[in-house]
Amino acid sequence: MTMSDRTPNLWSDPLTVVAEAGVLLLTSGAETSRVEDTMERLAAAFGVPAQTMVMPTALFLHQAGGSTVMQRVRRRGTNLAVVELINAWSRDVAAGRLTLPGFAERLSAVSGYRRYPPAVEVAAAGVAAALLAVLFGAGWRNMPFALMAGVIAQGLRAGLRAHAVSPGVTDFLGAMLAALPALLDAGLGLGRGGAVLAGGLMVLVPGVMMTTGVRDGIAGDLLASVSRLLEAAVVAAAVAAGAALPLYLYILGHGRWPV
Amino acid sequence: MTAVLLAAVSALLFGVVYQCPWRAVLLAGLLAAVGWGVYAALATVAHLMILPDFAGALVVGALAEVAAVWRRQPVSLFVVPAIIPFVPGYTAYQSMLTLIRGHFVSGLGLGLSAIVVAGSLAVGLALATAVVRPLVHRRRLPVPFGGR
Numbered sequence: 001m002t003m004s005d006r007t008p009n010l011w012s013d014p015l016t017v018v019a020e021a022g023v024l025l026l027t028s029g030a031e032t033s034r035v036e037d038t039m040e041r042l043a044a045a046f047g048v049p050a051q052t053m054v055m056p057t058a059l060f061l062h063q064a065g066g067s068t069v070m071q072r073v074r075r076r077g078t079n080l081a082v083v084e085l086i087n088a089w090s091r092d093v094a095a096g097r098l099t100l101p102g103f104a105e106r107l108s109a110v111s112g113y114r115r116y117p118p119a120v121e122v123a124a125a126g127v128a129a130a131l132l133a134v135l136f137g138a139g140w141r142n143m144p145f146a147l148m149a150g151v152i153a154q155g156l157r158a159g160l161r162a163h164a165v166s167p168g169v170t171d172f173l174g175a176m177l178a179a180l181p182a183l184l185d186a187g188l189g190l191g192r193g194g195a196v197l198a199g200g201l202m203v204l205v206p207g208v209m210m211t212t213g214v215r216d217g218i219a220g221d222l223l224a225s226v227s228r229l230l231e232a233a234v235v236a237a238a239v240a241a242g243a244a245l246p247l248y249l250y251i252l253g254h255g256r257w258p259v
Numbered sequence: 260m261t262a263v264l265l266a267a268v269s270a271l272l273f274g275v276v277y278q279c280p281w282r283a284v285l286l287a288g289l290l291a292a293v294g295w296g297v298y299a300a301l302a303t304v305a306h307l308m309i310l311p312d313f314a315g316a317l318v319v320g321a322l323a324e325v326a327a328v329w330r331r332q333p334v335s336l337f338v339v340p341a342i343i344p345f346v347p348g349y350t351a352y353q354s355m356l357t358l359i360r361g362h363f364v365s366g367l368g369l370g371l372s373a374i375v376v377a378g379s380l381a382v383g384l385a386l387a388t389a390v391v392r393p394l395v396h397r398r399r400l401p402v403p404f405g406g407r
Contacts, residue, residue: 029277029335029339030333030335031335034333034335078277078278078339079277079278080274080277080278080279080280080283080333080335080336080339081278081279081280082278083333083335083336084279084280084283084332084333084336087332087333088331088332091331115278115279115280116275116278120275121275121276121278124272124273124275124276125272125273125276127268127272128268128269128272128273128276128343131265131268131272132269132344132348134265135262135265135266135269135344136348136349137349154276194349194352194353194356195349197352198349198351198352199348201348201351201352202343202346202348203276205346205348205351207342207343207346207348207377207380208339208342208343210381211338211342211377211380211381211384213381214378214381214382214385215381215384215385215388218382218385218389219385236351240351240354240355243352243355244358244359247355247356247359248359251359251360257356
């Protein structure tokens, strides 16, 4: 899927390059219609008008009367920097400002590109979790616990991203550990443990996935829609189950839980 | 007012988590603030149920389309961070808590209401796209061949 396992001369084949752009868009969280649209425009600009079929788990690219390229997609995340860059470059390609070799070279550099370092990402998730907890009704004194929960959730997700751990397992573990600061908050008698827990879990909740699923469905990309909604349901179930386990044990032990 | 600020800043921070360029992050925060203002204003009216969520998402979606054309950037850059504060995470948590306490019927009810709110957000965003996109994009590039 990445550059290393390909011979360089494949990068002169327009269909392969276009498919790679599609894979990068798809794994970075672009919606189905954008992936298809961008791939079709790129293919047309490179002189190989093609039809596309994009699903969250695979994409196909067929050149009229020519060959077909298929790419399997196994993991997806949200990296809007990559979506933005490929969008800008495909605009340059369409306007004739960027040629196939130049575009291919930029693509091979963009995989894994991050605009902000992991530490900034984790800190942002922590503060966001604390603010959302306050929005859910937590007090200012509960904020450090929600911050801890957000940091744990995002830190674990970022840490496991590189390893071949299945996404459901990551979310289950993340939710389980992110629930612990809320239990600490409740155990210390500070109250509003629920808002702390919910704020921390917001980092893991598949809101974007579900929204994209419905948008895909309304746009007519039915196959993409059902698979995204199923993915969202699986992740939501994993998060709920992961958070429920420590919460259940806490309630069993203490009997009281500050809503 | 505090809530508007909280929603805006948390949207902004989620923009950083999702690796948005910082200009887009600032715009997304602004969209979340406006959307949350609409949501909060409608939420004070009784018996509207999911209408505030729907209206908030509609506003976020419509402004995001405008921002996308203005900045010549994908609409996801603005929509994805700005919609996060609207995600019914607290209701989902309440559903989970109620279920593990053994109150299955009310737990399922809460879970269903979280799903309905999430659905209304998605429909609001999709409707905004469907209405605003044709207005702001005058010229469409031709589709390569046949197909659609």
